[in-house]
Amino acid sequence: MQLEKLVAFHKTIGDVTRIRILSILANGPKHGQALAGILKLTAPTISHHITKLKDVNLVTDRREKNTVYYFLNEDVLEHYSAALPKMVSNKGDTNKVDNQKLIVEHKKILDNFFTADGRLKTIPAQRKKKMIVLYHIANSLENGRKYSEKELNEFIQTFHDDYATIRRELIIGSIMYRENNIYELNPREMWADIV
Amino acid sequence: MQLEKLVAFHKTIGDVTRIRILSILANGPKHGQALAGILKLTAPTISHHITKLKDVNLVTDRREKNTVYYFLNEDVLEHYSAALPKMVSNKGDTNKVDNQKLIVEHKKILDNFFTADGRLKTIPAQRKKKMIVLYHIANSLENGRKYSEKELNEFIQTFHDDYATIRRELIIGSIMYRENNIYELNPREMWADIV
DNA sequence: CCCCTAGTTAGATCAATGTCTAATTAGATG
DNA sequence: CATCTAATTAGACATTGATCTAACTAGGGG
Numbered sequence: 001m002q003l004e005k006l007v008a009f010h011k012t013i014g015d016v017t018r019i020r021i022l023s024i025l026a027n028g029p030k031h032g033q034a035l036a037g038i039l040k041l042t043a044p045t046i047s048h049h050i051t052k053l054k055d056v057n058l059v060t061d062r063r064e065k066n067t068v069y070y071f072l073n074e075d076v077l078e079h080y081s082a083a084l085p086k087m088v089s090n091k092g093d094t095n096k097v098d099n100q101k102l103i104v105e106h107k108k109i110l111d112n113f114f115t116a117d118g119r120l121k122t123i124p125a126q127r128k129k130k131m132i133v134l135y136h137i138a139n140s141l142e143n144g145r146k147y148s149e150k151e152l153n154e155f156i157q158t159f160h161d162d163y164a165t166i167r168r169e170l171i172i173g174s175i176m177y178r179e180n181n182i183y184e185l186n187p188r189e190m191w192a193d194i195v
Numbered sequence: 196m197q198l199e200k201l202v203a204f205h206k207t208i209g210d211v212t213r214i215r216i217l218s219i220l221a222n223g224p225k226h227g228q229a230l231a232g233i234l235k236l237t238a239p240t241i242s243h244h245i246t247k248l249k250d251v252n253l254v255t256d257r258r259e260k261n262t263v264y265y266f267l268n269e270d271v272l273e274h275y276s277a278a279l280p281k282m283v284s285n286k287g288d289t290n291k292v293d294n295q296k297l298i299v300e301h302k303k304i305l306d307n308f309f310t311a312d313g314r315l316k317t318i319p320a321q322r323k324k325k326m327i328v329l330y331h332i333a334n335s336l337e338n339g340r341k342y343s344e345k346e347l348n349e350f351i352q353t354f355h356d357d358y359a360t361i362r363r364e365l366i367i368g369s370i371m372y373r374e375n376n377i378y379e380l381n382p383r384e385m386w387a388d389i390v
Numbered sequence: 391c392c393c394c395t396a397g398t399t400a401g402a403t404c405a406a407t408g409t410c411t412a413a414t415t416a417g418a419t420g
Numbered sequence: 421c422a423t424c425t426a427a428t429t430a431g432a433c434a435t436t437g438a439t440c441t442a443a444c445t446a447g448g449g450g
Contacts, residue, residue, distance in 0.1 A: 003211060011209030013279065016202045017408080026283040032427060045409055047428055066417050066426055078280045084208065085273045088221040212438080227397065240439055242398055261396060261447055 005056075009080040012056045017041065018049050022058065025072035032068060056080075110136055120160040123169075130169065137166065138175045138185065147183040200251075204275040207251045212236065213244050217253065220267035227263060251275075305331055315355040318364075325364065332361070333370045333380065342378040 013019055020039060024030060030038075035046045050070060053059035057076045061068050109132050113121055120137075124130040137159050141147070147155070149167075156163035167183075170176040176183050208214055215234060219225060225233075230241045245265060248254035252271045256263050304327050308316055315332070319325040332354050336342070342350070344362075351358035362378075365371040371378050 003214065007209060007211045007214055009209075010205045010214075014202060014204075014206030014209040015408080016198060019198065019202055019205075019279070022279070023282060033425090041408095042410065043427065044411080044429080048408075051428090063417090066419095066424095068427065072283070074280070074283060077283060081276050081280050084214070084217070085269070085276050087218060088267070088269060088272060210438080228395090236438095237440065238397065239399080239441085243438075246398090258447090261394095263397065 006080065006083055009056050009058075010084075012052050012058065015049070017045075018053060021046075021049055021053065022072060022077070025059065025070060026074075029062075029069040029071045031070070035070070109133070118159070123160070123162065123165060134166070134169055134175055138170060141176075141185050149183065152183045201275065201278055204251050204253075205279075207247050207253065210244070212240075213248060216241075216244060216248065217267060217272070220254065220265060221269075224257075224264040224266045226265070230265070304328070313354070318355070318357065318360060329361070329364055329370055333365060336371075336380050340379070344378065347378045 013022065017039060021035060024035065024038060032043055032046050032050070035041075035050075036043050039046070050059060050061070053070075054061070058073055059070050060073060061070050063069075109124075109129050113124060113129070113133055114136075115121060120133065124133055137156070141155070152167060153163040156166050160166060176185055208217065212234060216230060219230065219233060227238055227241050227245070230236075230245075231238050234241070245254060245256075248265075249256070253268055254265050255268060256265050258264075304319075304324050308319060308324070308328055309331075310316060315328065319328055332351070336350070347362060348358045351361050355361060365378075371380055
């Protein structure tokens with residue numbers, strides 16, 4: 001399911017008049033004048049809301065002689081209502097491991113590789129540990145700020161002397177990117193599993 | 196559940212940024228800066244959205260040293276998501292009988308009690324039939340229009356001579372109400388099962 | 391005690407939206 | 421064809437709301 005559709009659905013029923021229309025139509029189809037009468041609104045206003053409800057397929061209509069009857073589509077209502085809770089609880093598959101455990105694990109690794117005053121002893125060989133160390137360093141960089149190579153080198157040197165290697169690793173790990181010798185953090189969603 | 200709360204809930208998640216926040220928080224708590232970084236928005240904007248999410252109890256927070264962690268409240272999400280489909284499908288208990296059948300049944304009763312030229316022969320004794328007849332008469336009244344007693348009497352007389360009885364029945368059946376001898380239709384949702 | 395960082399509040403701006411009245415379209419009917 | 425009713429469209433108006441910048445508040449830590 002596309003995010004935009006889900007948003008549109010909730011935006012549509014995030015209105016008191018439209019929810020009332022839905023709950024009226026739950027008792028069976030009604031025509032526009034009836035809705036206007038019940039809700040004490042004018043016909044154009046009903047038209048406006050019905051259009052939005054039809055846009056997200058919550059309502060369909062059928063013409064009978066001169067009047068149009070509107071029908072609630074309950075399937076759509078249930079489908080979209082269930083979507084967000086499902087999306088949220090499904091995060092439990094690979095991603096959710098258990099936050100607390102991860103934090104502890106990371107802390108252990110960081111304690112191993114950093115001195116008490118925060119300097120990196122050696123660059124880890126294992127990919128996973130190396131990434132954790134790089135994340136840690138990158139977390140002290142500012143979002144959206146552009147760094148000259150000189151600035152970046154100096155920053156890295158507060159952690160470790162081999163700034164060249166680490167600078168390269170930051171690029172390879174898509175934690176940062178470089179453009180015309182200007183460095184900048186990538187959006188954190190690209191790399192920040194744990195912040 | 197109050198209607199207003201349900202509307203507020205859907206209005207709150209009817210926004211792409213807030214849905215993204217929820218799905219990020221589904222992976223575990225995050226602090227504001229992290230959210231700002233991931234979503235590429237400024238801190239005040241995050242604050243704005245978090246406030247709305249807290250307003251409907253979708254998010255809570257906890258302070259840790261200097262930073263505030265935001266937590267998703269999944270229970271609330273599931274509770275409110277289920278509310279509308281439940282409300283809609285529950286209408287099926289007494290109310291939903293089957294529209295087509297009801298219409299036919301009503302028509303039969305009306306044919307019995309009204310002459311070909313639309314006058315009421317006698318006032319039904321059975322409560323249910325009486326109500327159907329009253330609904331029929333009331334459907335020719337205008338929504339929101341105020342009637343003097345004289346006007347109302349004259350209107351009723353187009354159906355039946357005993358306007359006093361019928362006028363009283365309209366009040367008793369909460370189809371109309373009277374205030375300072377001015378009569379007006381009640382909102383149709385109070386009485387219009389079939390329009 | 392001063393500063394640094396994280397959040398919030400205030401205020402501005404611009405887009406979206408709910409509602410209405412007036413005008414228009416679409417069928418049905420005499 | 422003329423007319424009636426139901427619905428939609430157009431356009432106006434007022435409100436809400438998402439986002440930003442700037443200023444302010446609140447905890448820590450040197």
